[in-house]
Amino acid sequence: MTATDTEVRARTAIGHDAPRVDAVAKVTGAGQFAGDLKLHGMAYGRLLRSPYAHARIVGIDTNRAAALPGVIAVMTGDDVPAADPYYGHALKDRPILAIDRVRFAGEPVVAVAAEDPAIADEAVTLIDIIYEEMPTAVTIAAALADDAPHLHDVVNVRAGLFHGLGEIHLEPGNVCYHHAFARGDMDAVFAAADVVIAGEYTFPAVYQYSLEPHTTIAQWTGADDLTVWSSCQHPFLVRAELADLYALPVGAVRVVVPYLGGGFGSKSYTKMEPITSALARVAGRPVRIANSIDEAMVTTRRHGMKAFMRTAATRDGRLLAREVRAWFDTGAYADNGPRVVATGADAAPGPYRWEAVRVDAWGVYTNTSPAGSYRAFGASHLQWCGELQVDEIGRRCGLDALQMRERNLLSRGESVRPGGKPLDADLIGDIRKVAASLNWESPKPAGIVGRGMSVGLLAAGAHPVSTAAVRMEADGGVVLLVSSTEVGQGARTVFGQIVAEELALPLDRVRVLGGDTRVTPYDRSTGASRSTTIAGLAVQRAAADVRAQILAIGARLFDLPETALEIRAASVWHEGESVPYRDVLKAHFGMVGGELIGHGEVRPEKGSGSYAEGPVFWEVCIGGAEVVVDPETGRVTVTKAVSVADVGKAINPRLVEAQEMGGAMQGIGNALHEEMLFDETGTLLNATLYEYHVPTIADMPHTFASNIVENEDGPGPYGAKGVGEGALAGVAAAIATALADAGVIIDELPATPERVWRALRMHDDRNDEDSTGSAANERATGGAASWG
Structure with a gap:
């Protein structure tokens, strides 16, 4: 057995349901989150937020607040101690605190630091602000109107550090990004088509609702050294933005990430860190700012969307062309909007063979809270629309949903988009697994029952740059240094399993530390299902580096070539003789001490690793659902939800299933319950769990089936691919197609029950018309197109 041939060794640590390495700490309360941390002399920050969606700031009087005993500092937009008061990883369009005007209800205007939270709460009530209200553009339609107020001077907007989507060329108005592509003769194909389905669709703004709201602590040491403890998913990107704000070297900024209580994109990129660090600099002492839930809901959300889509096909059900126009509501500031727009546009055609495609997508500023990343962004926005149209074409051509997909889905190796990575999955095999889990051919139960399936793809992996280090200590134990954030998905456990596999160690001999930009090596981000695939590959390479060093030392000890040795049971072996790791290190260093350090790196192997050249892999967004509709109330019950985890290799199958079930539950929430409601003034109306319906145990499907597909065809360790986002988009779209199968368009x-009830009434009315000879059915999936 050779030193490097890991494929032929029996795998003992991966592919098994290892217990979570963080489970005991979390269930006993020993694990520390950002909100549990207290620093000596720490002050408590509170924010006074705008009650208006769009207004000019005429004057701010902070004298009474500053005079309150216990108040340490009061900061306005004019007081921010930054070299550049604007930030934004895509576009630098957002001030740390509002300057001159506010652009959404809930925008921070004044920050207060005080000795305790109660004093800070009282202080913000003593601040007087005079506003002059301005016209608002709360909806996409209002923002695109000819007479709409312009939220930003977009012509002169600056690119952020991580825009990554090409040159910025914007016209005056409220569009912050435009992504478009076309191929084939669209007009000719549609003119010759036998079947054309067109519709308009609305997708809601949704909050990422993690259990832990945003919390940040900032501390300055002198004028040029900043440490931040924050509930963030991308510590190195946050570090870069903070260094840019204060004109510091990146090494002068340290970002430490404790345990996170969920993220789902809400803690991607930079959120509360600029305000907290600026307030700490003014206060001259550590400051903590912890959002309440209602504050978190106006800090970030998912993009709402309006879309027009039409699809052409032949009379025998062969898909021909698709045209999409989509407008994404990015709120008052761009945040991750440009990338959401680009990803949504790329996913819009769906993974089918097309003769022609044309897609236009816009990111639109509105006077609402900023929108950013959300689990499965892009795929979830338009997959349900496209799948509804595929099914309707099937109904008109006498084909069921499975037959339509078997006839039209791309095969492995075919091009998904010109210049990008070819398809790396067996979609037809995957959708057949969904059909089997739904008992597709069996009769449906009595009542209004529908079965649906959906297929989509998500460009996953983000920029493929990650590093990791493995330290083997003198006792043979290992410490793994990796910066991918544990947000509850089980990353620390999976990383530990990879190290244990490479070094033949029990999992409890591997310690996995949390992210700390001065201790753990660089990782681009945690999101886009990249942790196992990209960071995990860096971990594997770091562990393999240590393994190679051990074998080199063992070869000297045994006076044999490395190929004559093997590693197992935390020892170097030759036939029946073994030397434990601790003795290997002792012999190497001549003492009980020293350490072996392995380095692992992942970077683009070809090109720059840009979005256009990628993705790293295509994450499969496949789902199935069976639903029952109550005709009296419109209430929808999901009796069965099905997902397909096309993971290449499941490092920990139980964690894969947990990710799939969590994604499916969010998909159920997106499809049936969740919606942020803004009134005409731009005020969020349902900012608590009383009004905002997050799925509960009562909303769980009666049966959930997760199909784990292991073809070892991914770019990650042992052929793994990331998982966790596809189930959300797949199940949400499958519920929509299941409702259509039940006659609810x-x-x-x-x-919601009201929308379903009204759709049922329309379905009954159409049936009545058909029975009297009127076969008009233009509203197949949304009616004749006119929006936009």
């Missing part, structure tokens, strides 16, 4: 999500 929905063109706006969520499918």
Whole structure:
């Protein structure tokens, strides 16, 4: 057995349901989150937020607040101690605190630091602000109107550090990004088509609702050294933005990430860190700012969307062309909007063979809270629309949903988009697994029952740059240094399993530390299902580096070539003789001490690793659902939800299933319950769990089936691919197609009881018309197109 041939060794640590390495700490309360941390002399920050969606700031009087005993500092937009008061990883369009005007209800205007939270709360009530209200553009339609107020001077907007989507060329108005592509003769194909389905669709703004709201602590040491403890998913990107704000070297900024209580994109990129660090600099002492839930809901959310889509096909059900126009509501500031727009546009055609495709997508500023990343962004926005149209074409051509997909889906190796990575999955095999889990051919139960399936792809992996280090200590134990954030998905456990596999160690001999930009090596980000695939590959390479060093030392000890040795049971072996790791290190260093350090790196192997050249892999967004509709109330019950985890290799199958179930539950929430409601003034109306319906145990499907597909065809360790996002988009779209199968045509999500009840009435009315000879059915999936 050779030193490097890991494929032929029996795998003992991966592919098994190892217990979570962080489970005991979390269930006993020993694990520390950002909100549990207290620093000596720490002050407590509070924010006074704008009550208006769009207004000019005429004057701010902070004298009474500053005079309150216990108040340490009061900071306005004019007081921010930064070299550049604007930030934004895509576009630098957002001030740390509002300057001159506010652009959404809930925008921070004044920050207060005080000795305790109660004093800070009282202080913000003593601040007087005079506003002059301005016209608002709360909706996409209002923002695109000819007379709409312009939220930003977009012509002169600056690119952020991580824009990554090409040159910025914007016209005056409220569009912050435009992504478009086309191929084939669209007009000719549609003119010759036998079947054309067109519709308009509305997708809601949704909050990422993690259990832990944003919390940040900032501390300055002198004028040029900043440490931040924050509930963030991308510590190195946050570090870079903070260094840019204060004109510091990146090494002068340290970002430490404790345990996170969920993220789902809400803690991607930079959120509360600029305000907290600026307030700490003014206060001259550590400051903590912890959002309440209602504050978190106006800090970030998912993009709402309006879309027009039409699809052409032959009479025998062969898909021909698709045209999409989509407008994404990015709120008052761009945040991750440009990338969401680009990803949504790329996913819009769906993974089918097309003769022609044309897609236009815009990111639109509105006077609402900023929108950013959300689990499965892009795929979830338009997959349900496209899958509804595929099914309707099937109905008109006498084909069921499975037959339509078997006839039209791309095969492995075919091009998904010109210049990008070819398809790296067996979609037809995957959708057949969904059909089997739904008992597709069996009769449906009595009542209004529908079965649906959906297929989509998500460009996953983000920029493929990650590093990791493995330290083997003198006792043979190992410490893994990796910066991918544990947000609850089980990353620390999976990383530990990879190290244990490479070094033949029990999992409890591997310690995995949390992210700390001065201790753990660089990792681009945690998101886009990249942790196992990209960071995990860096971990594997770091562990393999240590393994190679051990074998080199063992070869000297045994006076044999490395190929004559093997590693197992935390020892170097030759036939029946072994030397434990601790003795290997003792012999190497001549003492009980020293350490072996392995380095692992992942970077683009070809090109720059840009979005256009990628993705790292295509994450499969496949789902199935069976639903029952109550005709009296419109209430929808999901009796069965199905997902397909096309993971290449499941490092920990139980964690894969948990990710799939969590994604499916969010998909159920997106499809049936969740929706942020803004009134005409831009005020969020349902900012608590009383009004905002997060799925509960009562909303769980009666049965959940997760199909784990292991073809070892991924770019990650042992052929792994990331998982966790596809189930959300797949199940949400499958619920929509299942409702259509039951006769409930929905063109706006969520499918609330009221919307379903009204759709049922329309379905009954159409049936009555058909029975009297009127076969008009233009509203197949949303009606004739006119929006936009």
